[in-house]
Amino acid sequence: MGLAIGLVGLPNVGKSTTFNALTKAQNAEAANYPFCTIEPNKAVVPVPDKRLAELSKIVNPEKVIYSTLDFVDIAGLVKGASKGEGLGNKFLSNIRETEVILQIVRCFDDDNVVHNEGSIDPLRDVEIIEGELILADIEVVSNRIERLKKQAKADKKAQPLLDLATELVEFLGDGNLARNFEKSSSDEYKQLAKETRLLTDKEIMYGANTDEDGLLEDNEYVKALIEHAQANNCELIKLCAKVEEELIGLEDEEAAEFLTDLGVKESGLEQIIHKGFHKLGLMSYFTAGVKEVRSWTIKQNSTAPRAAAAIHNDFEKGFIRAEVISYNDFIEFGGETKAKEAGKMRLEGKEYIVQDGDVMHFRFNV
Helix, strand or coil: CCCEEEEECCCCCCHHHHHHHHHCCCCCCCCCCCCCCCCCEEEEEECCCHHHHHHHHHHCCCEEECCEEEEEECCCCCCCHHHCCCCHHHHHHHHHCCCEEEEEEECCCCCCCCCCCCCCCHHHHHHHHHHHHHHHHHHHHHHHHHHHHHHHHHCHHHHHHHHHHHHHHHHHHCCCCHHHCCCCCCHHHHHHHHHHCCHHHCEEEEEEECCHHHHHCCCHHHHHHHHHHHHCCCEEEEECHHHHHHHCCCCHHHHHHHHHHHCCCCCHHHHHHHHHHHHCCEEEEEEECCCEEEEEEEECCCEHHHHHHCCCHHHHHCEEEEEEECHHHHHHCCCHHHHHHCCCCEEECCCCECCCCCEEEEEECC
């Protein structure tokens, strides 16, 4: 799956409804019972970017192509998932293949929608999910410790890693996420996290799924979840999955008017996509021509040759230089020609670090 965001949550909290809205298609069955999602649904979602529309007004291209983000709808976890309860092992392996976890948490009352635990309690729900992830991490680190004990007898260099792994297991055993481990910046931790692919070391975003009233004013459920997110240095996005589903199929202006009527500036899903893009360490640069205006996805702090590889590997191999105009300059001067006349086009070499929104053209020779 690679650089993907995995949607996790207890059964029946609005996870698949959120996924449906994300993909703008009903390709993840949403039903009022647990385990309606068994195989992980995967979707490639366009990243909304108003800058592309502004570039298009100037260039008037034949088509516009957005950056994309991969989302995976993973079936609902239950207590005992780390021991194989429900479809636990499969769920956990699917989560392990993603880079960011988006945990959908129910923050609304509705007697018509059953809850797997029989009542609404966001912190309990989060504790169940994260507790299972922690237990899975404890198991994998404990297995690593047993191997390290044998290794340390013959190789003293293994002892620091063994000591850290032992500390980490104790930390996890106290109900803590690995991402909050005080030695998480150490080389030993980074090595261990990479080898074991720790679930609780991943970036976490909480999606507080509320009702329409909850969008305007935080209810007690949302307030409790906000405190938990802040304590764990995690992002929290408030959304109403029902509202997001109603936005499907609406034109941009209609959707904007609908959100304004609700007192909301940006939909929860747009926030999820934008923040998820950032959490994955991604950014965009643009190419702008009459054939297409396009957003290219690259890792933050990429050099110009690495950015060129997003178009084609040959661009990186034969990279000579890049012609660069900042987005703001491109818009201010009304396109490439006038920006160039104003001295706003720069020629950058192999060491140039591409900035978000750069409008680029590559010179290469292969």
